[in-house]
Amino acid sequence: MSSRTTSSAWFKGVIDVLESEGLDTGAIMAAAEIDPAVLRDPDARLPTEKMSRLWRAAAEISGDPNVGLASALVPKPGNFDIVGYAMLSSKNLRAALQSFSRHMRLVSDAAEVTLEDRGENVLVRFDLYGGREPLPRQRIEFDLLTLLTFCRWVSGRLIQPVSLWMQPPEPADAKPLAATFQCPLLFESDFNALIFARLDLDAPLPSCNPSVAELHDKLLQERLAAYDGAGTSLKVRKQIARSLATGEPRREAVAQALNMSDRTLRRRLEDEGVTFEQLLDATRCDLAQHYLARPTMTIAEAAYLLGFSEPGAFNRACRRWFEAPPGQVRDQLVARGKNGLNATA
Numbered sequence: 001m002s003s004r005t006t007s008s009a010w011f012k013g014v015i016d017v018l019e020s021e022g023l024d025t026g027a028i029m030a031a032a033e034i035d036p037a038v039l040r041d042p043d044a045r046l047p048t049e050k051m052s053r054l055w056r057a058a059a060e061i062s063g064d065p066n067v068g069l070a071s072a073l074v075p076k077p078g079n080f081d082i083v084g085y086a087m088l089s090s091k092n093l094r095a096a097l098q099s100f101s102r103h104m105r106l107v108s109d110a111a112e113v114t115l116e117d118r119g120e121n122v123l124v125r126f127d128l129y130g131g132r133e134p135l136p137r138q139r140i141e142f143d144l145l146t147l148l149t150f151c152r153w154v155s156g157r158l159i160q161p162v163s164l165w166m167q168p169p170e171p172a173d174a175k176p177l178a179a180t181f182q183c184p185l186l187f188e189s190d191f192n193a194l195i196f197a198r199l200d201l202d203a204p205l206p207s208c209n210p211s212v213a214e215l216h217d218k219l220l221q222e223r224l225a226a227y228d229g230a231g232t233s234l235k236v237r238k239q240i241a242r243s244l245a246t247g248e249p250r251r252e253a254v255a256q257a258l259n260m261s262d263r264t265l266r267r268r269l270e271d272e273g274v275t276f277e278q279l280l281d282a283t284r285c286d287l288a289q290h291y292l293a294r295p296t297m298t299i300a301e302a303a304y305l306l307g308f309s310e311p312g313a314f315n316r317a318c319r320r321w322f323e324a325p326p327g328q329v330r331d332q333l334v335a336r337g338k339n340g341l342n343a344t345a
Contacts, residue, residue, distance in 0.1 A: 003131050003282065004110035004237075005045035008038050014054065014142070015039065017070045023062055031057035048110035049133040056136045066176045068138030069145060083107055084150070086220055089212040093151055093159075094201040097124060103220050109234055111143065121162050122201050125193045129286040132321055134333055135293070137168045140192055145180060148194060154207065159200050165189035167293050168333075188295040232268040233279055240283045244307040251276040285321045288314075292330045299326045 011034075018025050029036055032053035038044045058067050083103045087096035094115070101113040112127040126144060128135060144164070152159050161183040170187040171177065178185055239257050243249035254276070255265040269275060284306050291302035303314035303326075318326045 003047040003049060004108070004129050004286065005047055006051050006108040006110055007106065008041055008044040008046070010107050011046055011051070011054075012039050013146070014051075017142075018058055018067075021062075021067070021070050023058065023067075028054060028057045028061055031061065047131065048108075048129060049131045051110070052130045052133040052136055052139055055139040055142070056133075059136065059138050065138070065171065065173075066141075068136075068141035069176055069180045070142070083220065086217065087150070088154055088205075088207045089209045090205060091208045091210070092202050092205055093155055093196075094122065096151075096154060096205065097201070099217075099220075105234065106220070113147075117198070118195075120198055122196050122198050123193050124196060125191055127191060127290070130289055131282065132285055134289060134322075137171065140166070140168065141177065144192060144194060148181070151196075154205060155200075155203065156206050157200075157203075159196065162195040162197055165191065165193040165195070167192050169295070190294050190296060232265070233272050233274050236265070236269070236276065236279050237283045240280055241287060244284070244287070245305050246307075248307040248309075249280070281317075284317065288318065288321065288326075289329070289333070292326060293333045299330070302326065 015025050015029075018028065026036070032050055034046065034050050034054060038046060055068065059065055083100060083106055086099050086103065090096035090099055097113065097115055100107075101115065104111060104113055110129045110131070112125075114125045114127075116123045116125065124147075126140075126147065128140060128143065130139075148159075148161065161181060163184045163186060164177075164181045165186045166177075167189055168187065170185075174185060174187075235258055236254055239254045240249050243254070243257075251265065252262045255262045258265065260268075266276070269279070287306055288302065291297050291305060292299070299314070300311055303311045306314060308314040308317070315325050318324065318329055322329050324332065
């Protein structure tokens with residue numbers, strides 16, 4: 001499978017929240033073309049595109065552009081899969097978030113969390129990839145709010161972020177967002193992030209248990225080994241993403257970077273039902289939307305970072321991926337971000 005995916009545990013957490021808001025989740029799943037049987041399969045994973053469709057359908061069916069800020073949000077470790085229980089037993093929030101970052105792909109390989117110290121603060125960056133579907137603002141807001149709420153729940157304290165950085169443009173009405181996160185908001189940022197005070201992240205957690213943390217870490221390593229053993233395509237996509245800025249990567253070079261022969265790489269990808277060319281195209285599509293959503297990045301810069309030799313090739317690729325040229329895709333992303341609901345092409 002060339003698409004990035006999200007675990008059924010996280011999907012179930014989303015459905016639980018929408019149901020608690022009194023929404024018709026059956027109709028929402030039907031509109032997003034998601035089989036409800038996924039909720040009963042703990043090993044199932046949904047393509048990232050369907051998670052975006054789910055949030056778009058939730059906003060449209062509810063008529064509420066702020067549905068991602070569901071007031072009944074109650075975090076559960078189970079929604080984070082086993083990663084959530086490992087976070088609970090960590091010594092502090094910094095260690096919990098670092099654990100989340102290392103094991104994120106068990107919850108979703110469509111998202112990445114990274115921590116960066118900035119003086120008295122710590123920036124927790126959240127990158128989300130939507131594949132061939134534009135990322136709804138509601139999905140980004142929900143994921144960031146879930147992460148914040150989980151941190152508050154684990155610590156037993158009403159931690160206030162120093163600020164919230166959002167990649168989408170400022171919505172028509174930003175008051176609900178400001179009231180929910182209760183911190184200064186920065187829109188049209190190059191990436192999404194929560195900024196915390198270092199003191200908040202380094203304070204001991206009441207649920208800290210070193211022996212339990214060690215047990216969870218062993219279980220996570222076993223799960224990761226099983227997941228990665230069947231996930232050569234994910235490793236290839238990450239290597240492609242790292243290499244694109246220097247030009248279009250070749251399969252032989254990626255195989256060498258992954259310490260395997262070109263023949264072995266080709267065989268493993270065949271076993272997973274994908275080709276290197278499909279993964280290259282899917283990775284570029286992911287990053288194209290990510291770059292075009294950045295207001296400070298020019299289309300020429302995006303084309304360069306995606307490894308295209310000239311803008312015309314990027315233009316043709318965008319028309320194939322999104323049925324629109326890069327400039328129009330950017331306009332659509334901006335419109336969706338401001339309106340909250342689905343904007344027509």
